[in-house]
């Protein structure tokens with residue numbers, strides 16, 4: 001994995017390190033792509049990781065006039081939780097809600113999604129439809145790149161090795177604009193898009209369509225605009241005929257690949273279905289669409305706890321020594337116990353907890369963010385410890401399953417799992433209990449839908465989930 005891990009406190013530090021280390025360094029935001037790429041051996045050429053998650057003040061969503069700006073560390077959960085985005089950029093909220101599961105969304109960022117540049121990534125079609133601008137900085141200066149010019153192919157952008165993205169901006173949707181994002185995947189959570197679409201319509205008087213943006217993901221090496229379909233909608237109110245014509249034009253336009261997830265013919269057919277579904281939703285929805293009930297974030301009572309976790313003063317002096325020396329020195333607090341660690345270099349937080357601290361309750365099921373068995377709380381938010389560098393524990397508060405019970409007294413969720421027989425082999429149980437405990441901390445009496453979202457990042461091979469849901473409902477009644 002990485003040789004040098006640098007915590008930075010200011011953007012200038014990032015630019016400094018990038019100007020020195022260039023192609024051998026990468027910015028780490030949430031790490032939910034980068035750690036997996038390291039694990040898959042795709043990043044052996046990168047020996048320096050620059051953790052920007054501790055820079056104070058770069059996790060904001062702001063609106064000035066008509067322009068919305070997302071900073072570099074705005075997470076997908078921040079977008080799901082944002083009232084400002086629900087009112088002014090609903091398709092982006094819908095896209096972020098569709099990514100991964102709460103533990104992934106708590107660390108994953110919009111900018112990270114953009115820079116990874118997978119054609120199936122879900123925020124990109126929306127930001128292309130919104131005509132977003134990417135704000136880029138290096139020690140040499142700054143520049144703004146229109147998103148349509150940011151991508152050069154699959155997983156390739158115009159970003160230079162010494163540059164970082166400091167934010168992404170776009171115009172808020174106006175009163176006469178409505179938008180929708182729809183994704184089609186093999187599962188409701190933790191599933192990469194087979195096809196995704198974003199449609200934004202601008203209506204004039206008598207609902208005549210003045211402008212249309214129709215973008216699709218996962219049907220070409222980069223996101224495409226369905227230009228012929230957009231043009232056929234303009235100049236008339238939205239009608240059944242037009243919807244059918246637009247559907248056929250999109251199916252003609254897309255040239256998808258076949259891959260392990262589905263065939264090209266299936267992707268083509270689904271592209272048409274999603275366009276038809278999206279246009280019908282916009283036709284029927286008077287004032288734009290609404291997303292469901294209170295979002296499930298697994299933050300607990302606080303608003304995004306991960307934005308309040310800068311390095312403490314004394315840690316500041318450590319961060320360069322901390323990065324370079326072999327005698328790595330890290331101070332962290334796990335379940336309220338302080339640890340000074342010299343061995344946590346270049347491994348995941350999960351390995352640190354199990355191998356170095358002997359806390360075996362947190363499990364490794366997949367080591368790639370798919371199963372939730374490694375769920376812990378980092379500074380109060382539920383995250384997946386297999387996708388987090390051990391060094392991120394430095395001056396952080398971590399809670400593991402061992403930290404939930406009060407001595408011998410199990411917490412109400414643990415009791416409920418036992419009482420409802422919501423356990424067979426028990427391997428997944430610590431992860432479920434961690435997610436469920438945080439859910440009930442956040443939402444006293446969650447609906448069935450909210451419970452399903454709360455545990456959507458956790459997989460169980462044995463119980464079949466009914467007893468797990470019953471246990472969570474009974475703990476909620478408690």
Ligand SMILES: Cc1cc2nc3c(=O)[nH]c(=O)nc-3n(C[C@H](O)[C@H](O)[C@H](O)COP(=O)(O)OP(=O)(O)OC[C@H]3O[C@@H](n4cnc5c(N)ncnc54)[C@H](O)[C@@H]3O)c2cc1C
Pocket residue numbers: 026027028029030031032033034035036072076098099100101104107108109110111112113114115116120121122123163164165166190191192193368369370387
């Ligand atoms: C189980 C699982 C399920 C997932 N499901 C989905 C899904 O359904 N849809 C989807 O779109 N994605 C999905 N993802 C991918 C990932 O979670 C998202 O792409 C996430 O938004 C990445 O954000 P991050 O902050 O974690 O990125 P990181 O991993 O921190 O970084 C990603 C890339 O961007 C670079 N980078 C990050 N920030 C900056 C910056 N400010 N300046 C310059 N470079 C930067 C990094 O160097 C790296 O190359 C999934 C991932 C996992 C593990």
Ligand code: FES
Pocket residue numbers: 363364365366367368369370371372373374375384385386387
């Ligand atoms: S999600 Fe971390 S081990 Fe499976």
Ligand code: FES
Pocket residue numbers: 422423424425426427428429459460461462463
């Ligand atoms: S009880 Fe065995 S994996 Fe869930």
